[in-house]
Amino acid sequence: MNFAVVRFPGSNCDQDAVHAVVDVLGQPGGLAWHKDRELPPATDCVIVPGGFSYGDYLRAGAMAAQSPIMAAVRAFAERGGPVLGICNGYQILTEARLLEGALTRNASLKFVCKDVHVKVEGQGTPFSRGLAGRVLRMPIAHAEGRFVHPDLPAFERTGRVIFRYVSAAGALDDDANPNGSSAAIAGTCNAAGNVVGLMPHPERACETLLGSADGRALFDTVLGAFAAGGCA
Amino acid sequence: MSAIARKTLIKRPQPEVTPQLAREHGLSAEEYQRVLGFLGRTPSYTELGIVSVMWSEHCSYKSSRIHLGKLPTRTTARTRVIQGPGENAGVIDIGDGQAAVFKMESHNHPSFVEPFQGAATGVGGILRDVFTMGARPIANLNSLRFGRPDHPRTRHLVDGVVAGIGHYGNCIGVPTVGGEVQFHAAYDGNILVNAFTLGLARADRIFLGTASGLGNPVLYVGSKTGRDGIHGASLLASSEFEAGKEGHRPRVQVGDPFTEKLLLEACLELMAVPDLLIGIQDMGAAGLTSSSVEMAARAGSGIELDLDQVPLREDGMVPYEVMLSESQERMLMVVARGREAEALAIFEKWDLDCAVIGRVTDSGRIVLRAHDTTYVDLPIEPLSEGAKYDRPRSRPTYLDELQAFDPRTLPTPADLAAALLAVLGSPTVASKEWVYRQYDHMVQDGTVIRPGAADAAVVRVVAPDGRQKGLALAVDCPSRLCYLDPYEGARLTVAECARNLVCVGAQPLAVTDCLNFGNPEKPEIMWQFVECVRGLSDMCRELDIPVVSGNVSLYNETDGKAIYPTPTVGIVGLIDDLTARPPLTQGFQRAGDAIVLLGLMTDELGGSEFLEVVHGKVAGAVPRLNEALELTVQRLTLDAARAGLLQSAHDLSEGGLAIGLAECCLTGPTPIGARIQAATPLRADHWLFSEGASRIVVTVRPDDLPRLAELASDLGAPALTLGTVGGSSLSVELGPAGGARAVVVDVPLADLGAAFHRGFARVAE
Numbered sequence: 001m002n003f004a005v006v007r008f009p010g011s012n013c014d015q016d017a018v019h020a021v022v023d024v025l026g027q028p029g030g031l032a033w034h035k036d037r038e039l040p041p042a043t044d045c046v047i048v049p050g051g052f053s054y055g056d057y058l059r060a061g062a063m064a065a066q067s068p069i070m071a072a073v074r075a076f077a078e079r080g081g082p083v084l085g086i087c088n089g090y091q092i093l094t095e096a097r098l099l100e101g102a103l104t105r106n107a108s109l110k111f112v113c114k115d116v117h118v119k120v121e122g123q124g125t126p127f128s129r130g131l132a133g134r135v136l137r138m139p140i141a142h143a144e145g146r147f148v149h150p151d152l153p154a155f156e157r158t159g160r161v162i163f164r165y166v167s168a169a170g171a172l173d174d175d176a177n178p179n180g181s182s183a184a185i186a187g188t189c190n191a192a193g194n195v196v197g198l199m200p201h202p203e204r205a206c207e208t209l210l211g212s213a214d215g216r217a218l219f220d221t222v223l224g225a226f227a228a229g230g231c232a
Numbered sequence: 233m234s235a236i237a238r239k240t241l242i243k244r245p246q247p248e249v250t251p252q253l254a255r256e257h258g259l260s261a262e263e264y265q266r267v268l269g270f271l272g273r274t275p276s277y278t279e280l281g282i283v284s285v286m287w288s289e290h291c292s293y294k295s296s297r298i299h300l301g302k303l304p305t306r307t308t309a310r311t312r313v314i315q316g317p318g319e320n321a322g323v324i325d326i327g328d329g330q331a332a333v334f335k336m337e338s339h340n341h342p343s344f345v346e347p348f349q350g351a352a353t354g355v356g357g358i359l360r361d362v363f364t365m366g367a368r369p370i371a372n373l374n375s376l377r378f379g380r381p382d383h384p385r386t387r388h389l390v391d392g393v394v395a396g397i398g399h400y401g402n403c404i405g406v407p408t409v410g411g412e413v414q415f416h417a418a419y420d421g422n423i424l425v426n427a428f429t430l431g432l433a434r435a436d437r438i439f440l441g442t443a444s445g446l447g448n449p450v451l452y453v454g455s456k457t458g459r460d461g462i463h464g465a466s467l468l469a470s471s472e473f474e475a476g477k478e479g480h481r482p483r484v485q486v487g488d489p490f491t492e493k494l495l496l497e498a499c500l501e502l503m504a505v506p507d508l509l510i511g512i513q514d515m516g517a518a519g520l521t522s523s524s525v526e527m528a529a530r531a532g533s534g535i536e537l538d539l540d541q542v543p544l545r546e547d548g549m550v551p552y553e554v555m556l557s558e559s560q561e562r563m564l565m566v567v568a569r570g571r572e573a574e575a576l577a578i579f580e581k582w583d584l585d586c587a588v589i590g591r592v593t594d595s596g597r598i599v600l601r602a603h604d605t606t607y608v609d610l611p612i613e614p615l616s617e618g619a620k621y622d623r624p625r626s627r628p629t630y631l632d633e634l635q636a637f638d639p640r641t642l643p644t645p646a647d648l649a650a651a652l653l654a655v656l657g658s659p660t661v662a663s664k665e666w667v668y669r670q671y672d673h674m675v676q677d678g679t680v681i682r683p684g685a686a687d688a689a690v691v692r693v694v695a696p697d698g699r700q701k702g703l704a705l706a707v708d709c710p711s712r713l714c715y716l717d718p719y720e721g722a723r724l725t726v727a728e729c730a731r732n733l734v735c736v737g738a739q740p741l742a743v744t745d746c747l748n749f750g751n752p753e754k755p756e757i758m759w760q761f762v763e764c765v766r767g768l769s770d771m772c773r774e775l776d777i778p779v780v781s782g783n784v785s786l787y788n789e790t791d792g793k794a795i796y797p798t799p800t801v802g803i804v805g806l807i808d809d810l811t812a813r814p815p816l817t818q819g820f821q822r823a824g825d826a827i828v829l830l831g832l833m834t835d836e837l838g839g840s841e842f843l844e845v846v847h848g849k850v851a852g853a854v855p856r857l858n859e860a861l862e863l864t865v866q867r868l869t870l871d872a873a874r875a876g877l878l879q880s881a882h883d884l885s886e887g888g889l890a891i892g893l894a895e896c897c898l899t900g901p902t903p904i905g906a907r908i909q910a911a912t913p914l915r916a917d918h919w920l921f922s923e924g925a926s927r928i929v930v931t932v933r934p935d936d937l938p939r940l941a942e943l944a945s946d947l948g949a950p951a952l953t954l955g956t957v958g959g960s961s962l963s964v965e966l967g968p969a970g971g972a973r974a975v976v977v978d979v980p981l982a983d984l985g986a987a988f989h990r991g992f993a994r995v996a997e
Contacts, residue, residue: 009583010490012405016677050675052403055490111398111670141402141672204674209692209700209810211682 001226003029004043006073006089008064013050013086013203020203021047025219034067045082045126045222046073048089050141050201060103060144061091070096082126082222083195087142090187090197099190099197100160101149103142107180111143115212116178118163118186118200119170125193126225127218128162135170136163136214138200140178145199147181147188156183163187163198239456239544241551241602246277253277257284263619270614278552278600278607283615285463285518285556286525289786292618295752296784299765303772303779310776311741314438320361320514321431322780323438324742326806328695331435332703333367336375336428336746336802338785342484343425347392348399351425352487353560355400358429360514363496364563366439366503367431370676371691372401374411374427375707375746375800379420381659381994386415389423391997396487397427398670403489404496407679408671409689411707414660415995416844418715421790426746426783428707428802432693439503441513443527443535443566443592448510450524450535450590451572453579454495454562458545461485461519461558491561491584498582499563505578508571515562521555523564524590525598529616537590539602551600551607566592623752625759634716637851639837644917649977651846652920653987655887656894658845662991663898680810685899686817687732687883692810702807702815704738707800710885712839713854715796718760720854721839722767722799724925727862728885729803730775734866735881735928736815737873738805743772745782745801750794752786760797761786768799774859777803816873818882819900823958825879826937827896827906829889830865830944830951831927835918841886842921855925861950862926868949869928875943877936884927890920890964890977892929894984897962903981905959910952911969916976919966931957 003021007014014031021029032039032046034053039046053064064070070092077083077098085093093099106112118138120131149155163186167176177184179199187198202215247253254264257280267275267283275283285291293300305316314331315323321335339354355372362369374397379386401408406429443450461484502509511531513523520542528535539551545559567575572588579586593599598615600608645651655661668683680702681690688706695701708729714721730740745768750757772779788795807815820827837843838852872878880900884892897906912919932940937953944951961980967973 009494010403012403012493012675016675019677051405052490052493055403055488057490110395111402111672113402113669113672113674139674141674143402201674204677207677209680209814210674210677 001027001223002042002044003027003047004032004039005029005047005049006034006069007031008034008053008067010053010055011049011051013201017047017049017203020206021219024206025223032069034069037068037072039072039076043076044226046076048083048085048092050087050089053088053092059095061088061095064092065095074098077195080192080194084127085197086201086203087199090199091144093195093197098195099188100155101147101188103144104146104148105144106146112178113141114139114178116140116200117166117168117176119166120163122162122189123159123193125162125189125196126222127196129221129225131217131221134217135166136217137212138202138205138215140200142199145179145181147185149182152182160189161185162189162196239547241540242548243603244550249274249277249280254280257281258288259284263287270611276607278555279610281552281556282521282608282610285521286615287618291518291522293784294619294621295623295786296761297620298622299762302765303769305778305780308776308778311778313778313780314435316780317782319440320364322742322744323365324780325435328697329435330693330695331433331438332804333362333365333431333433334429334744334804335361335781336426336707336744336800337361337783338746338748339425339427340423340748340785340788343393344423346484347389348396349486350484351393351396352400353485354425354427355397356487356489356492356560357516358427359404359406359492360516362429362431363499364439364441364512364514365433366437367433368500369406369429369431370678371430371689371705372406372408372428373689373705373707373802374425375709376411376413377419377424377711377798378415379423380417381415383420386995387997390995393425394667394670400487400489402672404493405675407673407675409673409679409691410683413664413667414711416796418796421793422788422795424748424795424798426800428744430703430705430804437503439509439512441527442511442531443533444531445510445566445569445592446594448566448569448592449572449588450537450592451565451567451575451586452542452562452589453565453584453586455488455491455559456543456545456585457554457557458559459549459553459557462553462556485558485560487560494582494584495561495563498579498584502575502578505574508567508574510566510568512563512565515564517558519556519558520564525612525615527564527566528598528612534593534595534597534612535590536593536599539600541587541589543585543587551602623758624755625762626755627759628756634851635853639843639852640835642847644915645846648916648920649979652890652894652977652979653983655841655845655921656891656984657987657991658841659992659995661841661887661891663988664992665989666992666996681736681815681817685819687735688738690736690807690815700810702738702810704733704736704805704807705802706732707802708732709798709800711796711798712850714764714799716839716852717854718763718797719767720857722764723771723857724854725799725801726768726771726775727857727925728883729801731866731883731928733803733805734869735818735883737813737870738807739870740775740777740803740805742777743779743801743803745779745799747782747784748788748795748798748800749786750789757794764797764799768801813874816878816881818880818896820896820904820906820931820957821879821900823904824934825931825957826934827908827954827957828930828932828940828951829927829954830868830930830949832924832950833912833914833919834922834924835914836922836924837918840888840921840923842888855923857925864947864949865926865928868944868947869930872940872943877932877940879931879933881928881930884929885923888921888923894962894988896929897981898985898988903985904957905961905981906955906957907959908955908964909973910954910966912966913968916966
């Protein structure tokens with residue numbers, strides 16, 4: 001499965017995403033440059049990585065959402081291709097309106113870096129199919145990750161909430177919500193389910209040496225979906 | 233490159249240079265006479281500016297240089313030095329064709345004046361020092377000193393400094409993996425922000441700050457030059473503070489980590505092109521002036537710049553301002569002649585300003601022109617050689633009284649549990665979680681030991697053959713001990729920092745230092761400095777580790793009150809194979825493990841945290857450091873770790889054994905208690921809180937105790953079984969050998985946890 005990791009100026013988790021898919025999962029993958037208008041040929045999955053694209057001096061992700069490569073990502077998503085936005089990548093996908101809602105300043109007003117637990121739920125996506133009910137431990141590292149949506153009850157009914165912050169035991173509780181997200185939402189998908197965004201970093205949780213390999217489940221799932229021909 | 237009109241220099245008559253103006257630039261009368269002497273005429277205004285910054289304490293190390301020469305800086309039996317002090321950063325060989333590149337630097341005065349930007353640009357500066365050498369920065373640490381917890385400015389400074397460090401490191405994507413934070417009234421008017429960066433490079437591709445090759449073009453890359461930071465090095469960093477220092481705020485630079493990220497990627501891309509880059513230097517302190525002069529000085533060449541070509545942020549600047557600006561995120565480089573276009577293409581790809589602003593000459597002079605006028609024509613050699621002073625020094629008279637104090641004359645506190653909780657909850661000792669939560673400490677997928685889990689951080693380095701190696705890193709300085717006895721304090725600093733690395737199972741390899749002191753023109757301060765350098769030097773020799781880079785920060789005084797001498801040390805060490813032997817952490821792992829003290833029990837309370845927190849005293853004789861014992865304890869810990877015998881290891885420092893044990897209880901996978909039973913002739917408070925040197929608390933599975941004892945006896949190292957992990961409290965039972973024992977403290981984990989985890993809230997916003 002060919003992975004394309006989009007590189008914006010200020011991306012800083014691009015190499016981590018490449019490391020996860022290439023070195024850990026053994027898949028072909030490389031970088032897509034923000035000024036390009038096309039994704040690399042034969043791209044099967046797009047990762048929009050974390051970082052501070054264009055410095056995030058406007059709203060996080062707002063500049064990147066307007067960059068040339070995002071037109072190609074949008075076209076790829078419209079064809080049903082799997083797209084995963086991580087952290088800043090999630091912010092970019094919401095700014096590009098590929099995902100609903102917005103990621104706003106953490107309730108604490110501070111950057112927060114730590115391990116969190118998220119529970120997988122919602123409709124099947126290429127990154128979460130078969131994982132529903134699993135509790136995954138992954139790091140977060142962001143200052144703007146508080147999910148908000150103008151019509152949360154309606155959005156909840158669509159089944160597009162994929163990850164929710166929970167305690168280690170899998171329970172919803174305020175202490176487990178690191179940024180004040182509405183309904184403890186950590187990750188969501190689009191209507192078709194092929195575009196997924198989340199604040200936690202699965203690419204930082206692919207090796208036990210680094211503290212957790214739970215994040216690998218997302219990549220293994222998309223590989224499984226691809227092998228079964230059901231990805232795009 | 234852009235549609236916006238280029239900003240241009242303005243032509244304005246330069247002020248006349250007088251002895252008075254020279255004095256205002258920080259030059260002494262004698263120094264000004266030297267300028268007139270080597271120049272044979274009165275310098276121009278721009279020339280005066282250049283000389284004054286080059287000869288500032290910050291740039292010239294004029295008070296410290298003759299003493300720094302005593303530090304061991306060469307390859308040892310243990311460590312091959314690729315680049316020692318004098319370049320942008322130090323470089324050592326870590327095997328497999330790889331090199332570790334690292335340095336530590338201060339940004340004290342700017343951080344006091346404007347904590348967020350001051351600290352942020354401190355991080356930005358040290359990152360540039362490391363990547364100009366050809367290394368990708370892989371980890372940051374910092375060492376911070378603030379005033380007393382209840383000082384009205386402390387919260388504001390802590391909040392700003394931590395946010396600033398986090399902002400820069402998080403944005404550029406270099407993990408901040410550890411550090412240390414201490415509080416004391418000595419820093420009320422002058423905080424310390426020391427930033428450390430470690431980078432990874434190919435051992436055969438290290439770049440230096442040299443301007444060589446007659447006719448090679450000189451390139452300016454990065455942010456445009458503005459008026460910020462003018463005289464940061466000469467006036468802000470090289471003089472004492474006085475009341476009303478807010479007036480210095482315009483001298484603090486403003487950081488842009490996004491531009492630096494672009495600069496980092498572009499520079500590394502340029503460096504990968506064979507034979508394109510000749511030399512490179514960060515425009516840090518004293519900006520374009522020091523970078524151009526130092527690069528030409530190292531190469532023994534000359535340099536000519538056309539200041540009209542320098543990218544400017546605003547109209548109306550004059551050459552003087554351009555040369556003294558400390559605008560951030562700028563690099564000066566020399567590339568191979570005729571290949572300018574290749575370099576420009578890379579910077580254009582990354583949307584960075586880049587301009588050819590001059591060329592390398594062989595004149596031995598720096599010549600600066602703008603709008604057809606020569607503004608500067610100075611010989612390089614006297615500029616870079618600068619002044620060099622052997623300043624008078626004298627042992628402070630207060631030391632006799634301080635050292636004569638015997639803490640054993642103080643009574644045992646009535647409530648030892650309360651004393652333990654008070655020390656554990658002092659902001660210097662308490663958990664720094666509030667701090668490191670704000671630092672991205674995991675970006676780059678390499679953080680193996682995270683902050684708060686062990687005495688040192690460990691980051692992964694993958695060798696070309698796929699082997700996963702670990703680089704361990706720590707910074708340390710027990711400043712109180714350096715105040716009470718600068719020589720012994722500095723020795724203890726090096727020993728403790730090396731011990732930190734040993735506690736994760738790493739072999740210490742090399743040292744960087746950041747020497748923070750008061751006004752060197754005062755003989756007592758100069759004495760502290762020289763004694764500390766002697767202590768560092770002696771202990772590095774004992775441990776057989778070289779000093780490969782460093783920084784000196786003087787004039788850390790406000791209204792005549794100096795900081796404690798603070799010779800911060802950073803050490804980098806190696807774990808050869810992380811998969812074969814994962815690094816150790818400090819927390820107790822499971823009930824039933826035996827707790828063993830490697831080292832000796834003493835009643836040395838001089839300069840201890842206990843003495844300050846509980847008795848309100850900073851006095852006494854500092855702990856004795858026996859280098860043979862230190863080496864043996866370190867050897868035993870490393871050998872036992874490599875043999876797989878250890879479940880955890882923790883160095884004892886502030887707060888002694890009681891605090892060390894409490895930290896072990898609280899920082900493992902889940903909090904767990906400990907039962908300690910010891911036969912000792914010592915008084916209970918001495919046993920609990922003594923800060924005797926060369927001690928490590930380890931845990932082993934009960935089955936492994938005999939093997940550890942055997943290893944210890946082979947090495948002649950003291951190893952004393954103290955008790956067992958388990959239970960829901962830290963209980964300590966003491967008594968004389970053969971006599972009755974009594975429980976001296978039995979503190980529930982919940983109380984320990986509350987003190988440890990809430991202690992920092994006193995200083996946090």
